[in-house]
Amino acid sequence: MIRNLINFILTLTGDNDYEIYLKNFTKFHKHKKSHLPLSRKEFFKTKLDQKWNKINRCC
Amino acid sequence: MQSITKKIIWILIALLGAFAFSLIALYREESINSVWFITAAVCIYLIAYRFYAAWIAAKVLVIDENKETPAVALNNNRDFIPTNKWIVFGHHFAAIAGPGPLIGPTLAAQFGYLPGTIWILIGGVVGGAVQDMTILFFSVRRNGKSLGQMAKEELGKLAGFASLIGTFVIMIVLIAVLGLVVVNAMKHSPWATSTVAATIPIAILIGFYMRFIRPGRVLEASLIGVGLLLLAVYFGGVIDKSETMRSYFDHGGIFLAWSIIIYGFAAAVLPVWMLLAPRDYLSTFVKLGTVIFLAIAIAILQPEIKMPAVTSFIDGTGPIFGGKLFPFVFITIACGAISGFHALISSGTTPKLIDNEKYIPMIGYGGMLLESFVAVMAMVAACVLEPGVFFAINSPVGMVGQDAAQAIQTINSWGYSVSLEDMNRLASEVGESSLFARTGGAPSLAVGMASIFADAFGRHLLAMWYHFAIMFEAVFILTTLDAGTRVGRFMLQDMLGNVHPALGKTSSMSSTVITSAIVVACWGYFLYIGVIDPNGGVNILWPLFGIANQMLAAIALSVGTGILIKSGKFKFAWVTALPLAWLVIITTTSAYQKIFSDDVRVGFLAAAKNMTEKMSMNLLDDRTISIYNQLILNLKIDTAITIFLVVILWIVILDVIRIAFFTNARSLKVS
Numbered sequence: 001m002i003r004n005l006i007n008f009i010l011t012l013t014g015d016n017d018y019e020i021y022l023k024n025f026t027k028f029h030k031h032k033k034s035h036l037p038l039s040r041k042e043f044f045k046t047k048l049d050q051k052w053n054k055i056n057r058c059c
Numbered sequence: 060m061q062s063i064t065k066k067i068i069w070i071l072i073a074l075l076g077a078f079a080f081s082l083i084a085l086y087r088e089e090s091i092n093s094v095w096f097i098t099a100a101v102c103i104y105l106i107a108y109r110f111y112a113a114w115i116a117a118k119v120l121v122i123d124e125n126k127e128t129p130a131v132a133l134n135n136n137r138d139f140i141p142t143n144k145w146i147v148f149g150h151h152f153a154a155i156a157g158p159g160p161l162i163g164p165t166l167a168a169q170f171g172y173l174p175g176t177i178w179i180l181i182g183g184v185v186g187g188a189v190q191d192m193t194i195l196f197f198s199v200r201r202n203g204k205s206l207g208q209m210a211k212e213e214l215g216k217l218a219g220f221a222s223l224i225g226t227f228v229i230m231i232v233l234i235a236v237l238g239l240v241v242v243n244a245m246k247h248s249p250w251a252t253s254t255v256a257a258t259i260p261i262a263i264l265i266g267f268y269m270r271f272i273r274p275g276r277v278l279e280a281s282l283i284g285v286g287l288l289l290l291a292v293y294f295g296g297v298i299d300k301s302e303t304m305r306s307y308f309d310h311g312g313i314f315l316a317w318s319i320i321i322y323g324f325a326a327a328v329l330p331v332w333m334l335l336a337p338r339d340y341l342s343t344f345v346k347l348g349t350v351i352f353l354a355i356a357i358a359i360l361q362p363e364i365k366m367p368a369v370t371s372f373i374d375g376t377g378p379i380f381g382g383k384l385f386p387f388v389f390i391t392i393a394c395g396a397i398s399g400f401h402a403l404i405s406s407g408t409t410p411k412l413i414d415n416e417k418y419i420p421m422i423g424y425g426g427m428l429l430e431s432f433v434a435v436m437a438m439v440a441a442c443v444l445e446p447g448v449f450f451a452i453n454s455p456v457g458m459v460g461q462d463a464a465q466a467i468q469t470i471n472s473w474g475y476s477v478s479l480e481d482m483n484r485l486a487s488e489v490g491e492s493s494l495f496a497r498t499g500g501a502p503s504l505a506v507g508m509a510s511i512f513a514d515a516f517g518r519h520l521l522a523m524w525y526h527f528a529i530m531f532e533a534v535f536i537l538t539t540l541d542a543g544t545r546v547g548r549f550m551l552q553d554m555l556g557n558v559h560p561a562l563g564k565t566s567s568m569s570s571t572v573i574t575s576a577i578v579v580a581c582w583g584y585f586l587y588i589g590v591i592d593p594n595g596g597v598n599i600l601w602p603l604f605g606i607a608n609q610m611l612a613a614i615a616l617s618v619g620t621g622i623l624i625k626s627g628k629f630k631f632a633w634v635t636a637l638p639l640a641w642l643v644i645i646t647t648t649s650a651y652q653k654i655f656s657d658d659v660r661v662g663f664l665a666a667a668k669n670m671t672e673k674m675s676m677n678l679l680d681d682r683t684i685s686i687y688n689q690l691i692l693n694l695k696i697d698t699a700i701t702i703f704l705v706v707i708l709w710i711v712i713l714d715v716i717r718i719a720f721f722t723n724a725r726s727l728k729v730s
Contacts, residue, residue, distance in 0.1 A: 008143075008145070009278070010278060011143065011146055012145070012146055012149050013277040013278045013281070013340075014275070014277045015275065015276060015277050015278050017275065018275055020140075021136060024134075024136045024140075025136060028135075028136050040274050040275060041270070041271075041274040043275070044269070044270070044274050044275040044332075045270065045332060048331050048332050048336045049330075049331060049332075050137070050138065051331075051336070051408075052331040052335060052336065052542065052545060053545075053549060053565070054407055054408070054546065054549070055226070055403045055404065055407055055546050056154055056404075056407070056408065056542060056546075057154060057157060057339070057538060057539055057542040057543070058154060058155045058156070058157045058159070058394070058398065058400040058401060058403070058404055058539075059157045059158065059159035059229075059233050059393075059394050059398060059400050059539065059604075059608065
């Protein structure tokens with residue numbers, strides 16, 4: 001219960017984004033061995049650039 | 060049995076809501092308890108969500124929970140990611156709720172608490188929430204297409220262009236007016252200035268932490284950041300007490316305006332991880348915390364509303380902004396009732412995350428209800444102040460004069476009692492040298508919030524609460540300023556790319572610098588004019604922002620209405636057409652009045668003429684003449700922008716009418 005709550009908060013804040021990405025990555029690129037996932041650091045940089053290149057905050 | 064219990068509960072909610080609402084509307088004693096505002100709001104939201112939103116979802120939009128959403132169908136682990144509904148709700152709400160719902164109601168409180176509150180509640184459930192939900196649904200059904208793309212495809216090229224230009228204009232005017240709000244809060248206030256300044260290195264520090272030390276650890280980094288922000292508020296007070304330190308942070312409006320302009324440029328060209336992203340995390344945390352805190356404090360303390368239900372200023376003579384109740388209350392409160400800006404979020408990130416259509420009412424409609432509730436709380440915080448104090452803080456020097464004693468006299472002559480001693484004591488209690496003419500809404504909201512917090516948690520901390528509230532407002536205003544400049548830059552690069560491909564490259568440094576400078580120059584100009592304007596700038600800029608935002612909402616509702624008609628749901632089209640008709644009426648009326656009214660505080664042309672006449676009498680000194688010349692030019696620019704917005708709006712409206720006519724004629728022929 002408490003574990004779930006913490007996990008939920010961490011997903012809400014975005015702390016879990018990389019883990020979610022990795023989990024899905026293996027699902028997406030099962031057959032392509034050459035394809036490697038981004039490193040944690042690279043992932044968050046790309047994520048932020050992507051988040052802020054469009055309208056993301058209102059008035 | 061169970062269904063009967065449910066029915067009884069809903070009937071009780073309806074009765075309680077109706078009772079609370081009629082109490083607010085009809086009660087005319089000295090003061091009214093704020094609990095009734097919260098009760099009326101919550102009951103109305105519950106009823107609207109349970110019945111109206113559910114009906115729209117089932118009958119009008121016909122939501123299909125077995126249909127794959129784009130997040131599921133196009134899942135690419137990048138931007139299309141199926142996400143838990145509460146997470147999507149959190150992201151959606153964080154995106155739509157900015158400083159708008161706090162500032163608009165505070166300014167509109169000059170008409171009394173009633174007009175603004177009614178508009179926030181009714182406009183929210185019938186207008187804003189419907190807009191957000193329908194646009195979200197249509198975008199989900201179109202693989203997450205943006206409002207601009209939908210306008211182009213469903214209504215025509217011109218409508219697409221209109222939404223693009225509308226967005227750009229809103230962005231510019233919004234940033235200018237928000238910048239002005241921050242400048243007015245920091246003007247000759249070393250405490251506020253030093254605290255706001257400290258938020259910049261704190262954000263950068265957190266940015267480095269999240270990029271290099273512990274990548275992606277948002278929660279812990281944000282908590283450290285919030286702790287540092289609180290320390291900054293505290294040390295602001297220490298700086299305020301030291302004579303030498305004070306002098307470094309004691310500045311006038313023009314210096315602060317230039318600082319914001321330079322800062323805005325720097326922030327927009329720096330990489331996002333360094334300043335924008337970390338400050339956004341901080342602002343989201345602080346915003347959420349403060350709003351929850353405020354709700355709890357209001358619930359515990361149940362403060363009395365001291366503002367009358369309706370003031371004499373509904374006749375158009377209001378000191379904060381000129382113009383009659385109709386249409387200006389509907390223009391002043393955009394966010395919180397209906398905000399076109401939301402349509403950009405509802406057709407942006409959110410539709411790419413929803414993993415089932417059945418969550419659309421909760422996220423689209425529910426998200427807007429929560430924002431509307433924030434606006435109600437802002438209204439409460441503004442109206443718990445003594446009206447005399449409220450007007451003393453919010454009236455510009457152009458209305459009440461430079462001199463404090465004269466200002467008091469003017470405000471007393473309006474029938475609101477306040478004394479110089481009251482104002483001086485309050486100023487020293489919140490740690491300011493003066494609270495007179497701190498226009499823009501932020502300071503009076505901060506005083507309101509601080510007094511609620513202080514009453515709930517200790518009066519001796521009033522100054523801390525006040526500067527915490529100022530910091531809180533400044534942090535997310537600066538985020539909006541930075542994010543807005545950046546988006547404006549991308550839009551400009553996109554447009555210029557058609558003319559000269561090299562300028563369209565978002566990765567090119569020179570293109571980035573040039574386009575950022577253009578965007579900053581655009582809002583910087585309006586900000587500068589707002590600072591030198593003796594009427595406070597808010598009087599011109601806020602209505603302009605409101606008109607632009609409501610015009611964008613009208614375009615969004617036009618898209619919604621157009622799609623409903625085209626998909627054979629003409630008999631349900633009133634769901635979006637009704638708020639659309641209302642928006643067209645208020646934007647057109649207010650635009651007409653802003654241009655042609657004879658009242659110099661409303662009409663742009665009348666104000667320009669008045670200044671020209673004053674100058675022709677040769678009684679003014681050189682400095683005033685130079686200010687007047689700049690203001691006259693600005694009034695002409697404002698007139699041009701307003702005409703442009705209204706013309707665009709009407710072209711889109713005629714497009715919708717054309718579609719309605721042809722679709723109907725065709726269906727008649729078929730039958």
